[in-house]
Amino acid sequence: MAYDAVLLSGFGGPEGQQDVLPFLRNVTRGRGIPDDRLEAVAHHYRAFGGVSPINEQNRELKRALRTALAQAGLDLPVYWGNRNWAPYLDEALEQAAKDGVRTMIAVPTSAYSSYSSCRQYREDWADALEASGLQSTLQIDKVRQFFSHPGFIQPFIDGVREAVAAALQAGHDPAATEVLFSTHSIPTDDAARSGAGLFTGVEGGGYAAQHLAVAEEVMAKAAPGLAWQLVYQSRSGPPSQPWLEPDINDALEALRGRTAVVVVPIGFVSDHMEVMWDLDTEAHETASRLGLWFARTPTPGTHPDFVDALVDLVQERIAGRAAGERANATSIGPWFDVCRPGCCENPRLGFKPAIAGLQP
Template sequence: MSYDAVLLSGFGGPEGQEDVLPFLRNVTRGRGIPDERLEEVAHHYRAFGGVSPINEQNRDLKRALQAALTQAGLDIPVYWGNRNWAPYLDEALEQAAKDGIRTMIAIPTSAYSSYSSCRQYREDWADALEASGLQTTLQIDKVRQFFSHPGFIQPFIDGVQSGVAAAMQAGHDRSAIEVLFSTHSIPIDDAARSGAGLFTDVEGGGYAAQQLAVAAHVVAEAAPGISWQLVYQSRSGPPSQPWLEPDINDALEALEERTAVLIVPLGFVSDHMEVMWDLDTEARETAARLGLWFTRTPTPGTQPDFIDALVDLVQERISGRPTGQRANTTAIGPWFDVCRPGCCENPRLGFKPAIAGLQP
């Protein structure tokens, strides 16, 4: 397949105090949540001047990706559009159409299978095409979920190696170190529908299975035999709705015979608000209260291995690279180009058209 452009898609975030509430209204639109409740979350952003780092991080990612594509001999531009804040997806598509773009390969800034990390992006693209009136003139395909790509995983391997070494240099025995791989919690019902129904025997479905596979590979490469677990953060649903557990703070409270903890933000590609607040602020405070030595390893961000991985994901689609020749380093993967019908659907929100990966 030949492509005219890359579409980088992000969550979006406020860039000033006056943006915070309008942004949160966008995130929660259709749920009828009053501003008083939104303010409970707004203080996370207000503590950083109302500015989420995610937009600047995506600007940096767009620049790095554009430079790497050019260096790889791919003369295609990168467009960037967000789900919840400017620049919005429909604006990016309208500009692309004006520039003569007809086929785009989309890269969401999330590596795993779930509603919010895959399906919702596919619904967003379908909505943006409809809002722009471009359904018949602009085609959007999607790269596969890239959780198993070595370029995505390598920054985590490097981080765990450095973190374990730092803990031991600080006087902590290897047996006293715990590695907590942290990812965003999601409703248990949503998790069960993730991963094309291939992991019904795993609590947390494909979403958890994919991250467990990545974590196991990271430990095997970076610190064989080290104690580790997958934990969750950033729960936002009502108390009556079961979400994936354990929460990272509960996991810290439950640690026994440990003096040092490494937090690995396995579910995130950059140091955005949920990393800075939930991990760097709240989890760090919990660890300090418990007397635990603490470090948080880096996200992939714009590290060269990760940027090269994104270029490789585009190249494998352009060349039609066979599955057996695709980069993959975990027991699960490489993942599908075309998402299966109903995969990661959210019945609470009702059926919505979603781009599958090859056809709108």
């Protein structure tokens, strides 16, 4: 497939105190949540001057990706559009169309299968095409879920190696050190529908299975023999709705015989607010209260291996590379180019068109 451009697609974030509430209203639109309840989350952003780091991180990723594409001999401009804050997706698509772009390969800033980490992006692109009147003008395809790509996994391997070495240097025995792989919690019903029906009946569905596969690869390469577990963070639903557990703070409380903990934000591409607040602030405070030595490893960000992986994902689609020839480091990859019908759908929101595939 020949493409005219790359679409980098993100969540978005406020860039000043005046942006915080409007941004949170965008995130929760349609749910009728009053501003006084939104302020309970707003203080996370206000503690950092009302600025989420995610937009600047995506600017840096856009620059790095553009440079790496050029170095690979790919003359593809990179457009960037967000779900919840400027630059918005419809604006990015309108500009692309004005520039003569007709086919785009989209790179979401999320590596795994679930409604919020995959299908919602596909729905967002459909909405943006409709809002800009470009449904018959612009085609958007999506790179495969890239959780299993070695270039995504390598930054976590590097981080765990360095953190475990630091724990040992600080005098902590390997038997007293535990690695916690943390990702965003999602409703258990959503988790059960993730993974294209390949993990029906498996606890946590494809979402948990993919994270576990990555964690296994990281530990095998970085710290074989050390204790580890998959934990969750940042749940936001009503108490009556089951979400994936354990929460990282509950997992820290439950540790026994440990003096050091290494936290790996395996579910995240960059050090955005949920990493900085939920891990660097809240989880760190919990560990300190429990007397645990604490280290948090970096996210991929603009790590050269990660940026090269994104270029490789574009190249494999341009070349029509066979599945067996694609970069993959886990037992359950590489993933599909085209999501299966109904994969990761959210019945609570009703059926919505989702592009970047042959069927919705």
